Amino acid sequence: MSLTSPQQEVREGSHALYQRLLHVLQLPSQDQQASEEGCSSLLNKPDDEENAQKVVSQWKAFSTEATVDEIIPIEKVGLISRACKNWLRWYLQIYCDPSLAKRPQRDRLRGQEDDIILFKSKHMLELYMLLVDHFSLVSKQPEIARNMALILFYGTFNPITSSDGKGESTFAFLMNDCHFFPRMMQILISIDFVPLCVTISRNIHNVVASYPAAVPMLQKATIARPDTTTSSSGASWISETTKSNGDLTIPVIFYHLLEYALSERSSTTPFPGNEARGDLRAELVQEILRIFYAIRLGQTLHTYTKDPPLVRIVCRILNLKNNDDDDDDDSGSKLIVDCKMAAVTVLIDSGAEMAQLLMHSHNDNDDCDDDNKNTVKSLLELFEHQLSETLEKKRVDDAGSTALIPLLVVLYKFCQANKEFLESTTNEVFPVEAEPQFRLLVEQQEQAQAETGGSSKAAKNMSPLDAPKGSLRYKLIQLLTWPHSQTKRFAEELLWMLCKSDPQEFVYRVGMGNALPLLSMKGFAQMPAQVYS
DSSP states (O other), X not given: OOOOHHHHHHHHHHHHHHHHHHHHHOOOOTTSOSSHHHHHTTOOSSOHHHHHHHHHHHHHHHTTOTTHHHHSOHHHHHHHHHHHXXXXXXXXXXXXXGGGGGSTTHHHHHHGGGGGGGGGSHHHHHHHHHHHHIIIIISOOHHHHHHHHHHHHHHHOOSSOOSSSHHHHXXXXXXXXXXXXXXXXXXXXXXXXXXXXXXXXXXHHHHHHHOTTHHHHHHHOEEOOOOTTSTTSSOTTOOTTTTSSSOEEHHHHHHHHHHHXXXXXXXXXXXXXXXXXXXXXXXXXXXXXXXXXHTTGGGGGGGOSSSSOHHHHHHHHHTSOOOTTOGGGHHHHHHHHHHHHHHHHHHTTOOHHHHHHHHTOEEOSTTSSSTTEEHHHHHHHHHHHHHHHHHHHTOOSHHHHHHHHHHHHHHHHXXXXXXXXXXXXXXXXXXXXGHHHHHHHHHHHHHHHHHHTTOSTGXXXXXXXXXXXXXXXXXXXXXXXOSSHHHHHHHHHHHHHHTTTOHHHHHHHHOHHHHHHHHHHTTSOOOOHHHHO
């Protein structure tokens, strides 16, 4: 198929940027002058792959030397790295909008990978790794290092999953030939620049989410702890405790990064800060928690109570203040909710042990609303917040289900696994102080049924007996008629469990109209014939 004019322009633009990047990054050999003319002669062939390989060889020889910065034009490197990063981001996020994958253009978009294929070759990926190492560890140019790390991310990210094995080959090359995890870990423990930490974490997330074989490699990856004999070794967020007791693993590194991001040591501004002003601590927290979810850390989270105490940090995140009453801090409140939701996803894979730990976990830091606040109550407050947002905005799309399903899954699993958790959740949804009124209404309902044989409208109990508008139980019951089937089903099962799997109690709590579909599935009632017709 012949290229259209816009496609041709995109391809030519990619090639021009690619050539300029290699031109700026080329290094002279030891017997050449450091002049621009001398460097230009190194790339005198039209073969792009060979040129990339040549630049990689140059950087392998010089990348650990600080004198490299005297040879290359640092300012130009910064400009071209930013230009390439922005170009790739525009291409992937706008020109190749992932949502288009569901439309007829899917096959066309698959072919468009050729437009940026030069940036995705193995030689270029190796070059990005060398540049991230150099500008973060040797040259101390964190902004350039971040741009290079973002180019690495965009060079390995594809919004349309390929089935030709190229993706697996790319990630296998990063793991086996570039020693991806140890090098990323070394950078993380050596820098204080949060935006670069975010980008490094995003690269790790991309790898483990796209390449399952990388997960066991991540779990086994270790590096030596920083040398405690020098004050300049390691990032400032690494405590003395971190510098002892064996090699560092990725969970240990990420635990200390989470602790640092949430603490006053990371900024004079309280967490989460202002993202619009470049404070990316909340984004770092979310990215780390997404990695934990991708590697299914939740399955063993209950074992991380001491070294490192990841359970404590997850509870601390769930207990952060929402600041819902601060009209001037809507963005901060949203960032905190996003961090909490990321923590909830980690809990999805947890079981009975984690439910028990949450029941007895208390948080004594200043970020809690009350001293020794119960994390279960925090979970339910978050659930009510997400319910309110979804119901008020009538979010019946994927965004609405994303806001609710993780919480519904966690609440259902933990209620099922732990009686104490179930009792605590029941008391929050159906408050103890409201029970006398509810039982009085039940008594009146049963009396009406006895007197009329269930034939009167009042005796049929089509609506909930006691669910005041605005209450948590009222909002939860609204999900029983929600268009999204998974959201509706999890809400049904959670309410069924809170009603002790008693069909009569369930009808009283939610109303016969809402209860009938689940009762029919469980064999307690039969749906009217017209429903099936």
